[in-house]
Amino acid sequence: MLKHIVDSENPIDDGKIRRKMQVVNVAAFIASLGFGFTAFYQFQLGPDWRYLAWVNFGLGFAALLTMTLDRFGLEVKVAYFTVWLFLFLAHDISVGKNGEDHLVLLVGPPLLFYFLGAAYWRWITLITILSAALFIYISLVVPLHIPPGETIWDIIAQSYQDGFVRQPQDVIFIVLILGIVSALFFTSYSANAAIDRYEDALEKEFAVSERLINVLLPSRIAKRIKAHPDRLIAERIDDATILFSDLSGFSEFAAANGARATVKLLGSVFSAFDELVLSYKLEKIKTIGDSYMVAGGLDPSVKERQPDSVRMAALAIDMIATVERVTDNLHPKVSLRVGIHKGPVIAGVIGGDKPFFDVWGDTVNIASRMESTGEPGRVQISPEVRDEVAEYVDCERREVINIKGNGEIQPYWLLKVHDKPATSHSSERLIKG
Template identity: 45%
Template sequence: MTVLKRILDWYVYVPSDLPAGEARIFAGAKIGYSVWIVVQGVTAYIFLQLGQNVLAAYTAAGSVLTLFCCYCLVFGRPGTGFQLVNGQNIVGIILVTLYIGLKPGFFLFGLVGLVYCPLSEWVSRRTQAVLMGANAAAFLCAIAVGLTLPPIAELPPVWNLIFAMVNGASTAALLLMVVLTYRHAVDVAEAALATEYRKSEGLLHNIMPPAVADRLKQNPKVIADSHKQVTILFADIVGFTEMAGRSSPETLVTLLNRIFSRFDSLVDALDLEKIKTIGDAYMVVAGLPAARPDHAQAIARLALEMMVATEQEARETGKDLEIRVGIHSGPVVAGVIGQKKFAYDLWGDTVNIAARMESHGEAGKIQISDDTAGLLGDGFELEPRGAIEIKGKGQMATYFLTGERVATRRDTRGHA
């Protein structure tokens, strides 16, 4: 039992440093060489009993040569062995057909060599093409010889029949193995391609809205759209710079990831569009790429839920965490810029004012502009802050968003 296990272990062993293509056929090649050694040995014995001494000697020599090819495979010269076994097959096809004709069917192994050559990862594509051509030529040459010249020593009819059946069945089985191997390779490649496609689609949709990503794939030119009415939110972690000075990089990034992952879940749940993060700043928009009438309400709900999520994170981590949020509504231009590391972004005064609403706000509060307050109507609780100076805009009336009136709450997509 121990000897059998050692033999099986030897057949299944594949060196770890082999490239993927060679590793796939390494164990199969060892099995194939071993079977071919035995088959040629048995065939040599049969030829010897039938008085075909030349063929018996050649086939026996072929068995020894195949053993050497197996040695080349195991000890790092698989290409040499592959070319030698192909050469022996090509010569053998013509020699056997010349001696005993076409009836035993040995010429069929020319087809086997022809279709097996592309499977070898041990030789170059050019060598594969040469060997394929040589096997095809040997196959055609054997047919021409068999049809035009009488055999030197024809076998008894019963042995012609036996060899024809065995060789025909063997050829069919080997060709079927090739077909199944190719089919498996195609299935694996298609599955890998589908997986990579899903990954790339997911990555692209994380970078920009799916509708914009689809447009970019169909027409990779400049994408720029005007949107008459959207609402933009900026959020910033209060005291993040001081926190960064007191924390290790790993701790800091882990904390940011935890907070922003919570925000991402909220954005997805409310069907909004995250635009980007810059350091500890978080930017979201509602109302694009598809317009929606409740864009201001949706962003307001997000802001309130972000406040709750930040409080939960502070309790769980023991960190002194607060965010400052700014919101403004108005027109923007949205588009994709760049050819490398491209990004979907927004431009216009609305973006600048929303950023000012955040930067001029207060810790733990949501500051909104008068434009956004007008869109929210009576559905939310607002606390007037008064006018503040906004660069490039002068004095602007602002409010603090403090809550939502539950009785008037509607679905974020505008359904009752």
């Protein structure tokens, strides 16, 4: 029944629900403390006060139970606390309205907007109407003190017998109360509707910023930046694997086919690369024009059956196959050239408003040279990579090349990658050289 009364077209997110539940819990705890101290004091006054003491103790315990209703949801918690409030008022006015506690009926319902939000205006409207009617009735019928020997029910019965005859000023009082209730209701509704809109806008902006930072940076780096945004992030990795790739023939294709076809090609190729990198649990570093850079071994928490260099070799073969598939019917012909090297690197985040995660060092330079001195449709790996992946791959030695600053290097063409080491060829990736 409650779900039919409550307007849940704009459900409250989990964060808001937790905050609002905490507010209700605080209110319930304060109420239980108040009733508990009152009951304790009344127990000390003697037997004549025992009944009221037990009633107040029961009301305090009932308020405390509100804090145990989290698993039933915010609506049930607030509904229970509202019912408890009405029971408290019913008990309080049983001895007269001198305590003026029935004033809660005026300010209480609008406070529901702060607990539930403006989306629940239908339910809050119903509670507000009932509360206003009850406040007016109590104000006009219930005396300040119930005379000795009478009960509240005697007073109510007498009012029925008198036919609710009222003075003209009572009409003015009713109009005044309705005006106050209406003002409180619409003010609270407007304020909380604005708060909900602002919170929704902030949450959308936060979601966009979260997505962007996780796209621009590895998740582990993004977490460190969010935890300590002013702290320098720099680390040395002693054994990283770096891959560089470049689209051979891309400049000719761009000149012949125009902007739309060029951007579409890059989008298709790099999107496929992104999925492959994730599947191999490696890290995309950056793209520069038609170049694509990947790193492995940067995250010590990644524990895979195969070393990162083997996964990088398998990635390289899949990348070449992807480009062949995507560009099969394109003209001029576009193919991928790949180079891989491994060794120590420096990794870190640079930039303020636009943070950028990058890696530097001689290892990066050699990996870039492995790519630039390679051939379209082939993967060239350094001897360091070949030594580590030897059990998993088939390689072909090529002529020695000279790299500036590093002298002569004996590179290899990567031909085939096996899922298992040594002689097991049950599943393999192949490049046709």
